[in-house]
Amino acid sequence: MSTKTSHLNQAVTARVVREVTSDQGVLVPIGAEVTGKIEKLIPTSDPTDHARLLIQFTQLAIPRHPALDLTARLTEVENARETVLQDGTIQGVLAKDVPVGRMDGLLDKLGSPGSEMEKMSGKTLGKVDTSIDFPAGTDLILTLDQPLTLDFISPPAAATEISPALAQAVQNLLADAPNRAESKTKKPGDPLNLVVVGNADQILNAFKQAGWSEAKKLGTRSAVGTVRAIASDEGYGQAPVSQLYLFDRPEDLAFEKMLNTFMKRHHLRLWQTTVTTTDGREIWLGASTHDIGLDVHIGVVSHQINPDLDAERGKVGADLMAGGLVAAEQLVTRPNPLSEGKTATGGTWKTDGQLLVIELKISGAM
Numbered sequence: 001m002s003t004k005t006s007h008l009n010q011a012v013t014a015r016v017v018r019e020v021t022s023d024q025g026v027l028v029p030i031g032a033e034v035t036g037k038i039e040k041l042i043p044t045s046d047p048t049d050h051a052r053l054l055i056q057f058t059q060l061a062i063p064r065h066p067a068l069d070l071t072a073r074l075t076e077v078e079n080a081r082e083t084v085l086q087d088g089t090i091q092g093v094l095a096k097d098v099p100v101g102r103m104d105g106l107l108d109k110l111g112s113p114g115s116e117m118e119k120m121s122g123k124t125l126g127k128v129d130t131s132i133d134f135p136a137g138t139d140l141i142l143t144l145d146q147p148l149t150l151d152f153i154s155p156p157a158a159a160t161e162i163s164p165a166l167a168q169a170v171q172n173l174l175a176d177a178p179n180r181a182e183s184k185t186k187k188p189g190d191p192l193n194l195v196v197v198g199n200a201d202q203i204l205n206a207f208k209q210a211g212w213s214e215a216k217k218l219g220t221r222s223a224v225g226t227v228r229a230i231a232s233d234e235g236y237g238q239a240p241v242s243q244l245y246l247f248d249r250p251e252d253l254a255f256e257k258m259l260n261t262f263m264k265r266h267h268l269r270l271w272q273t274t275v276t277t278t279d280g281r282e283i284w285l286g287a288s289t290h291d292i293g294l295d296v297h298i299g300v301v302s303h304q305i306n307p308d309l310d311a312e313r314g315k316v317g318a319d320l321m322a323g324g325l326v327a328a329e330q331l332v333t334r335p336n337p338l339s340e341g342k343t344a345t346g347g348t349w350k351t352d353g354q355l356l357v358i359e360l361k362i363s364g365a366m
Helices: 099-110 116-125 164-176 200-209 220-232 309-322
Strands: 011-015 020-022 025-028 033-042 052-061 072-077 140-144 180-182 188-191 194-197 253-258 265-276 282-297 300-305 326-333 340-342 348-350 354-360
Touching: 011 052, 052 072, 164 194, 164 265, 164 282, 164 326, 164 354, 188 282, 194 265, 200 253, 200 354, 265 309, 282 309, 309 326, 309 348, 309 354
Parallel strands: 194 354
Antiparallel strands: 011 033, 020 025, 033 052, 072 140, 180 188, 194 282, 253 265, 265 282, 282 300, 326 354, 340 348
């Protein structure tokens, strides 16, 4: 969807990627389709005005059942630089609100447009594109305005309980595992909230299918890409993450999911443990958080995280399940669970203290 290439009344189809459940079971399964059309499309032509896009979803199609009428509105585009207004309209950013745009404004004052300084800025950082442009796979949050009545339930995408043998192996691991990762200088880092069962190749494939990217190692090229993403307020899906340590070593794998701004991203780190299942499968511990902006105060400039760690834990599990390579998922409680705390930079977080066990399929078949 784009205010540059889409058109008014264009049909839009979205795929449900998170199960809607009740005590009775799965009401809306992964793979159900929501359809609608573009009802408002205002491209950006004036740098002082916002691009706007309104999608009205009107039907829900659940496999093997008749389509259902839907009264709903968009309430969020995950990790987007754009905002969503009360009526569901997506509102674009203004050039002046993007760091590069503010830099260009300063250069206009220092020299005429086309000056050598302005050319250098454009070449190094890129020009600002304020159009609304969402690729396939963009995560949308849809909220019902009227109740939806269903008289059936659907099967879950994966088993909701792990085997007793795996549960025991996980408890043996958690009995001695730290509650949190830490920085190189031993400052407390992100709380552990994930357990992943599978080998490295299975994990890499599962996250790829789920639309996540493996984070690049920090180097000159990735650092330049990060600076460009920050300055242009655009996404950099393989941006490096800062190292955190567990078992006296940095993470073995790191993944992230970003859209069109560096300020917001889902990301996690994984450490392989020495514990395996009874049939020899590897068990990994992980820590996931959701960056939602910048945390700027004296001596510190870092990402601000969503304090609700359980929401991010659920996001990881839902995305992997939607990718089709999960065999089972189950929440487990560890000894002496955490409930709240502060990040290394002073931000607060809260959790119910549980970890989500994600058992990947052995064959990799979807």
